[in-house]
Amino acid sequence: TPPGLRPTTEFDLDWVVRVEHDPANADFITTWPRARHSALLREPHSRHFVVVDAAGERLGYVILRGIGEPDGCVELLRIVIAEPGRGVGRAVLRLVKQMVFEELDAHRLWLDVVTTNERARALYRSEGFVEEGILREAARRPSGFVSLVLMSMLEQEYQADD
Secondary structure (H helix, E strand, C coil): CCCEEEECCHHHHHHHHHHHCCHHHHCCCCCCCHHHHHHHCCCCCEEEEEEECCCCCEEEEEEEECCCCCCCEEEEEEEEECCCCCCHHHHHHHHHHHHHHHHCCCCEEEEEEECCCHHHHHHHHHCCCEEEEEEEEEEEECCEEEEEEEEEEEHHHHHHHC
């Protein structure tokens, strides 16, 4: 059974922060305190989801930003899977694309990914995202500054791939 998405609640946030701060994830994402995740739950143009399996067990989380903005560009701000390498990320990315282009009627879905995160970059490319450029030393991680690859998919590319 493929994973599903449900809105994140305050109850989930301790788990979200724990997964986010796991050393396996911390070099690839900007870690936030619980309060920042909590505030995002109330932002009108953002959505915070928990990835769940058929039994309701939490597998990861997703944050989207820019929903309902006039330009129709939605940012996949974060996708974190608690135990990568089991195909959950690909299934979740497909759910996100479907939601963004079919339900939210967006024109563009974009993200940035650490240049050294080859697993994620390969996943995004294989799912139709195009690398647009490099944001040099644009984010600070525990190991220092890292560069990010800007990637996107347009609605017509999603429709053509469907």
